[in-house]
Structure formats: structure tokens, C-alpha cells
Amino acid sequence: MCGIAGWVSFGADLTQRREVVDAMTGTMACRGPDDSGTWVRPNVALGHRRLAIIDLPGGRQPMAEAGLAAMVYSGEAYNFTELRAELSRRGHKFETDSDTEVVLHGYLEWGDEVVDHLNGMYAFAIWDERDEKLVMIRDRMGIKPFYYYPTPDGVLFGSEPKAILANPLARKVVDTDGLRELMAMTKAPGWSLWKGMHEVGPGTIVTVDRSGIRTRTYWKLDAKQHTDDQETTVERVRELMTDIVHRQLIADVPRCVLLSGGLDSSAVTGLAAARLAEQGEQLRTFSVDFLGQEENFKPDEVRDTPDSPFIRDVAQLVGSDHKDVVLNPAELSNPEVRRKVLIARDIPVGLGDFDTSLYLLFKAIRAESTVALSGESADEVFGGYRWFQAEAAASSGTFPWLERMNLTSAWSPHLTEEFRRILDIPGFVSDQYSTAVAQVTHLDSETSHERRMRTVCHLHLTRFVRILLDRKDRASMAVGLEVRVPFCDHRLVEYVYNTPWSLKTFDGREKSLLRHATKHVLPASVRERVKSPYPSTQDPGYAAALQEQANEVLSQRNHPVFALMEHSAMRRLAELAPAEVTLVQRIGLDRMLDLYHWFELYSPELRLE
Known part of the structure; x- marks a missing residue:
């Protein structure tokens, strides 16, 4: 996986600034705990x-080929074995068995x-010595994060903003545009909270040379006719x-699978367990749970049942070595x-x-495994x-997740x-x-309903899924765990995206295609x-703990957090009985605490206008 x-x-001699590059790289030690290196x-x-x-x-x-190119690479090329064989036939010689060297030689060839030859998740930068240019490339779905920051005579880049912010050329400025997207959660293309910083878009190549910065989109979702029957x-x-x-x-x-007991993770678990069984291995699975959740579970508007009974059914069927992180x-x-x-x-x-439960889950998993497969993105792919x-929701005239999840309205009050x-x-x-x-x-042959549902699917695959992928990458890499997302394979995404909505729901239920395609392992x-x-968690003890911490923040009336959040509104939330705090109100407390600690950690310069 790694951090770059x-x-x-x-216009400068960077051989005299190695300590700055070391500092930038060092901010991501958690992404790469096994080794570090610089090339200047x-x-x-x-x-x-x-x-x-x-x-x-x-x-x-x-990794460098003398006089030709040098590369830093994060991610995995899952088809590197086939690519290495093809490149070998073309005369390339390899000194390692790594996918990194295959990607570097692939660049030298093509x-x-x-x-166009890669299957995987990746963010990599290549310095082409022949043309004195930097080429930055990100995977099609945006699984691996990648940011850059133009400077007067070049560019800074990194897997995460913190790497760029470690360079004195980068200013820790946050303006209204940055905060607007933070609170809107629409995943605006190229957005970064930090002014002057940009995200390398999914399926995008950014090239930097003496003439400036250029971008090229090499992959996007297009409508194509689906001709296969059910x-x-x-x-x-x-x-x-x-x-x-x-x-x-x-x-x-060591590998494992994240198992939630839902269709998506269970399908991956079943397929992975069968494969490892063929190789004489037992699959390990992990789940997150909360103390007393199953015994005290109460159905709500989004959850009808607790996860635990379904997790046990899957683990028993496939014979996995399962562990609950409670x-x-x-x-x-x-x-x-x-x-x-x-x-x-x-x-x-x-x-x-x-977020905290995901981080703690990954931390526990990392003690036993280094790679985990996830069911993330199946909902976006299969609807x-x-x-x-x-x-x-499909015809609301806005992003469906904002309409149904109260993500934006949870900020406003x-x-x-x-x-x-x-x-x-x-x-x-x-x-x-x-x-x-x-x-x-769209296709000319699509009905109005099919057009509407294609639009909804496109919004999820190009906007919402990227919010979730970024969340999962950051939480996992913070503890040095590589999480792989099978449902983001571009071949699957393209194929399912172009199946008509009537086929996606042919049995009258959600995710019909996935359910029937993997029923043999479920x-x-x-x-x-x-x-x-x-x-x-449904435990009111969590809300009570937030309220106690909020009261400590509320005592600091001049803190910069109150330039954004209304002191009296937060005071009212802190005074509610914990059992009466709704999920939206709890999110309000969490957001105030996040902002408070973020100001303490990053000391950003706010520009509100």
C-alpha cells in the first residue's frame, strides 16, 4: 500500500532541501511502517x-531506472503477473518480484x-528524466488518495494533505469554499479542504513540466448498450x-475479510473462503460490535436487525476463524x-x-493481519x-444520500x-x-425511469462512493492495514452500471444480481x-460522554470553534438527558468536538468571506 x-x-536545487522531503514523507509513517526512502x-x-x-x-x-525514470507508488496492481510476462516478451528485465517494478517498466514501455493495462488500486508519481516531467496517476475509482499543490515553479504532492502541509511552501489556509464542501458532502471534483490544494481526480493523469500543469481523464463511466439476458x-x-x-x-x-453479516461482505467472505480452502488455508474474518448491542438492540429507521446473528451464520457456513471486536x-x-x-x-x-469504531476495528485487525478484503462499494455498484x-429519493432533485441521511441538515442547526x-x-x-x-x-433507447435510475447510480459511483473510499483508506492506513475493495474493480463497475435497472432488481429486491450470482456461498x-x-452504537453512555466533553469546550467561549458553531445551540444539546439525544443531535456534538480538536491539531488560518 504505502504513502508517497x-x-x-x-527554480531551486532540491539536493539542498532533503530534510524538507524527509519531513513530508515522515508524516505518513503510519501508511508505511516497514520502510522509508527518498530520491533527490x-x-x-x-x-x-x-x-x-x-x-x-x-x-x-x-524505484529508479538510471537515466530514464524514478517512481513512488502506492497501491496494488492485481494483474502484475500477466503484465510482467507481457513486458518480458517485449525485452524488459526484472530484478524483483514486486508489482512496483512492473508498473515502472510498463510506463517505460507505454x-x-x-x-490502460492496469487492474488495481493505485496512486503513483513518475519523474521522467528524459523529458524532465512529473506524471501523477490515480486509479479509476479513486480508491487510493492523491493530492497536489501548485507552487510558483513546480508542485508539491502527497498521498495525504498532511504530507504537503509539512512543506513550508504550503499554507494552512481554509476558506469558505473549503468549508462549504466539507459540510455539504457532495464530493466536489478536485476538492481539498486546504486552499490551493487539489485532489488528483479518479481516472486522471496530471503532468507537470516547465510549461505548467496539465490534466487528462483516461477513464469515466459511459452509457453502453447491455445485450445479455438475465x-x-x-x-x-x-x-x-x-x-x-x-x-x-x-x-x-496474512489476509482476512471484514464481515458485517450483510450481503456484500458475506459474498466476499464466501468466495474468499472457498478459494483459500482450495489452497489448504482457513479464512480469517473480523467484525465490529458494541457492548450489549445484540441484547439491547432496538430497530430504527435504517436498521431492522443487529448484525451478530447473520455474522455467526456466515462464519459457521464457510468455516472461518472469526473474531468480534467489541x-x-x-x-x-x-x-x-x-x-x-x-x-x-x-x-x-x-x-x-x-469513524472511531472503524479505526479501532482496523487497529485490532492489524495485530493479526496486514491485508483485509471489504464489501465496500457494493451498494453503489448494485443499487x-x-x-x-x-x-x-430518485426524483428529489438533489443527491439522494443528503435527502435520506440528514448529512447536511445535521450541520445547519x-x-x-x-x-x-x-x-x-x-x-x-x-x-x-x-x-x-x-x-x-444516456442511451436513446432508455425509458424515463431507466434514465432517472442511471443518473442515481452515476451520482453514487462518481460522488458518494469516493467519500466512503477515502474514509476507509484513511482509517485503515492510519494503523498500517491495507483494505482492498473487490466491488471497485472497474470491469465489474462498468458491466453492472450498464445493466438496466429492471435487471438490477429483477426479483423485486435490491441487489438482485449480486444476490443470485453469489447465492452458492451464502x-x-x-x-x-x-x-x-x-x-x-445505541448506548446512551456514548452521548453522555460527548456531553461531558462538550461542556469542557463550551467553557472556552473564545475558542475559534465558536466562529463557526453557535454556542447556545451546543449548550442546549449538552444539557439534554443522554437517552433523549437523537442521532442527528449526537452528530452535532461529535462535529463540535471534531472541530475543536482539529483547530488544536492543525492551527488553520480561517478566511471567511
Whole structure:
């Protein structure tokens, strides 16, 4: 997996600034606990932190071919074995068994068109010595994070903003535009909270040379005619899923699967267990749970059942070595854990126990495994969220997740009146929605309903899924765990995206294609289970802990957090009986605490106008 960083300066001698590149690289030690390295020339410096997954002794970076190119690489190319064979036939010689060397030689053979040959998740930067240019490339779905910051004579880049912010050329400025997207959660293309910083877009190549910075999109979702019938489509999904899971199990370190008891993770678990059984191995699975959750569970508007019974059914069917990571309110609300999550993400998202539980789960897994497969993104690919089935959400005229999850409205009641006026979040969301919808292409043969559902699917695959992928990458890499996402394989995404909505729901339920394609590895209980989201604690002890911490913050009336959040509104939340605090109100408390600690950790310069 790893973390990458670098600096291109056409007007300076970077051989005299190695300590700066070392500092940039060092901010991501958690992403690469196994090794580090830098490669410095007068106009370019590359830094790398390594998490060793494949070819443990041979994949050190930065990796260079003398006089040709040098590269820093994060991610995995799942088809590197086939690519190495092809490149060998073309005369390339390899000194290691790593996928990194294959990608570097692929660039030397095909230039930036190497992307057309890659299957995987990746963010990498290549300094081409022949043309004195930097080429930055990100995977099609945006699984691996990648940021850059233009300077007067070049660029800074890194896997995470913290790497860039460690360079004195980067200013820790946050303006209204940055905060607007933070609170709107529309995942505006190229957005970074930090002014002047940009995200390398998914499926995008950014090239930097003496003439400036240029971008090229090499992959996007396009509408194509689907000609397979139902039986053929199900079989094709089964073939793709089987091949993808088999590829993503390749590693030279211990592997496992994240098992929630839902259809998505259970399908990956079943396919992975079958594959490992063929190789004489037992699959390990991990789940997150909360103290007393199953015994005291209460159905709510998004969850009908607790996860635990379904997890047990899957683990028993496939014979996995299973472990539950059980968390209590004290662990979930621990301010030190909150600060670690904030440092991992660089932004105050305010998702509370959704984020801290994920971080603690990954921390526990890392003690036993280095690679984990996840069911993330299946809902976006197959149309699994409940709101996909709701006509009102599909035709609401805004992003469906904002309509149904109260993500934006959870901010608004807690912001100062002046700050709400400056942000104009409704206007921003409306503009972003119009921009996003305009990117969708349609087929002339589509009915109005099929057009509407294609639009909804496109919004999720190009906007919402990237929020979730970033969350999972940051939480996992903060503890040095590589999480792989089989449902983001671009072959599967393209194929399922172009199946008509009537085929995606042919049995009258959500995710019909996935359910039928993987039914052979699923227990009956999971095949019939209704979609249930990532779990959240229902223990009022969590809200009580937040209120206690909020009171400490509220005593500091001059703290910068109250330039954004209304003091009296937060005071009212802190005074409620813990059992009466709703989920939206709890998110408000979490967001105030996130902002408070973020100010303490990052000392940003706010520019509100």
C-alpha cells in the first residue's frame, strides 16, 4: 500500500532541501511502517513510506531506472503477473518480484498509457528524466488518495494533505469554499479542504513540466448498450466476482475479510473462503460490535436487525476463524482516539462513532493481519441503499444520500446564523447537483425511469462512493492495514452500471444480481436479509460522554470553534438527558468536538468571506 510524497521545483536545487522531503514523507509513517526512502535530484525529490505486501525484500522505493525514470507508488496492481510476462516478451528485465517494478517498466514501455493495462488500486508519481516531467496517476475509482499543490515553479504532492502541509511552501489556509464542501458532502471534483490544494481526480493523469500543469481523464463511466439476458448477466457477475476476489487475495502477508453479516461482505467472505480452502488455508474474518448491542438492540429507521446473528451464520457456513471486536462507549468517545482519526483524515468530518469504531476495528485487525478484503462499494455498484427503491429519493432533485441521511441538515442547526448565510449550503448543493447530472450520458433507447435510475447510480459511483473510499483508506492506513475493495474493480463497475435497472432488481429486491450470482456461498438468512448500514452504537453512555466533553469546550467561549458553531445551540444539546439525544443531535456534538480538536491539531488560518 504505502504513502508517497514529492516536490518538483524548476527554480531551486532540491539536493539542498532533503530534510524538507524527509519531513513530508515522515508524516505518513503510519501508511508505511516497514520502510522509508527518498530520491533527490536538483529539480525533483521523491519520498516513500512502505507497507510491504508483495515481494517483502525486493519492493523498496523510490524505484529508479538510471537515466530514464524514478517512481513512488502506492497501491496494488492485481494483474502484475500477466503484465510482467507481457513486458518480458517485449525485452524488459526484472530484478524483483514486486508489482512496483512492473508498473515502472510498463510506463517505460507505454508512457502514461500504462493505465490502460492496469487492474488495481493505485496512486503513483513518475519523474521522467528524459523529458524532465512529473506524471501523477490515480486509479479509476479513486480508491487510493492523491493530492497536489501548485507552487510558483513546480508542485508539491502527497498521498495525504498532511504530507504537503509539512512543506513550508504550503499554507494552512481554509476558506469558505473549503468549508462549504466539507459540510455539504457532495464530493466536489478536485476538492481539498486546504486552499490551493487539489485532489488528483479518479481516472486522471496530471503532468507537470516547465510549461505548467496539465490534466487528462483516461477513464469515466459511459452509457453502453447491455445485450445479455438475465441468466447470462448473473453468470457474468459470478465470473467477475470470483476472478476479482481470487486476484485480490494475492499477498505475501496474512489476509482476512471484514464481515458485517450483510450481503456484500458475506459474498466476499464466501468466495474468499472457498478459494483459500482450495489452497489448504482457513479464512480469517473480523467484525465490529458494541457492548450489549445484540441484547439491547432496538430497530430504527435504517436498521431492522443487529448484525451478530447473520455474522455467526456466515462464519459457521464457510468455516472461518472469526473474531468480534467489541467496543464500549469509553473507547468510542476517547478524545485521544478522536484525535488519531482526525490526524488520519486531515479534516473534521464529524461522523463520530462511525469513524472511531472503524479505526479501532482496523487497529485490532492489524495485530493479526496486514491485508483485509471489504464489501465496500457494493451498494453503489448494485443499487443497494434503501433510497434506491424510493421514488421520492430518485426524483428529489438533489443527491439522494443528503435527502435520506440528514448529512447536511445535521450541520445547519448548530452553525452560527452569519456562518450559515456565508456558506449558503443549499445553493452550493444545488449547483453541484446540476454539475454532476450534466456528466451523465444516456442511451436513446432508455425509458424515463431507466434514465432517472442511471443518473442515481452515476451520482453514487462518481460522488458518494469516493467519500466512503477515502474514509476507509484513511482509517485503515492510519494503523498500517491495507483494505482492498473487490466491488471497485472497474470491469465489474462498468458491466453492472450498464445493466438496466429492471435487471438490477429483477426479483423485486435490491441487489438482485449480486444476490443470485453469489447465492452458492451464502447462508439462507443472509440471502433474505434486508440492507443494513454500517453499525452505530445505541448506548446512551456514548452521548453522555460527548456531553461531558462538550461542556469542557463550551467553557472556552473564545475558542475559534465558536466562529463557526453557535454556542447556545451546543449548550442546549449538552444539557439534554443522554437517552433523549437523537442521532442527528449526537452528530452535532461529535462535529463540535471534531472541530475543536482539529483547530488544536492543525492551527488553520480561517478566511471567511
